[in-house]
Amino acid sequence: MNKVDWYKELKIPKEVVVLGATYQITITERDLAEMADHGEEVAGTCSVYSNIIEIYSDDFEEYVTEMEIREQMAKAHHTLRHELIHALFIQSGLDYTYGDDECLVDFLAVQIPKIKEHF
Numbered sequence: 001m002n003k004v005d006w007y008k009e010l011k012i013p014k015e016v017v018v019l020g021a022t023y024q025i026t027i028t029e030r031d032l033a034e035m036a037d038h039g040e041e042v043a044g045t046c047s048v049y050s051n052i053i054e055i056y057s058d059d060f061e062e063y064v065t066e067m068e069i070r071e072q073m074a075k076a077h078h079t080l081r082h083e084l085i086h087a088l089f090i091q092s093g094l095d096y097t098y099g100d101d102e103c104l105v106d107f108l109a110v111q112i113p114k115i116k117e118h119f
């Protein structure tokens, strides 16, 4: 069975600076199906005060085919972009205004890389 080093595979840093604040990025193994059964349909978190971005993933050892690994990598990158938008709102003082709007956060996470191409 392949053991995947997600930090290496994902090519993401262990920390990132968002508007002057340093955030640690952690990838945490969680049972996402069990979380969903308990109504926790989250793929990650961005702490408001401790500056930690956490990306949740299923048991890494279950991802052994190329398609499964590519799917997991895309999901982790999307989650990271999503949590970075939360961090931007937090560091901008806009968390209470926009931070709970998951639709807006996700829209920006998906569209900003495409919008960036126009600048």
Ligand SMILES: [Zn+2]
Pocket: 082, 086, 102, 105
């Ligand atoms: Zn969110």
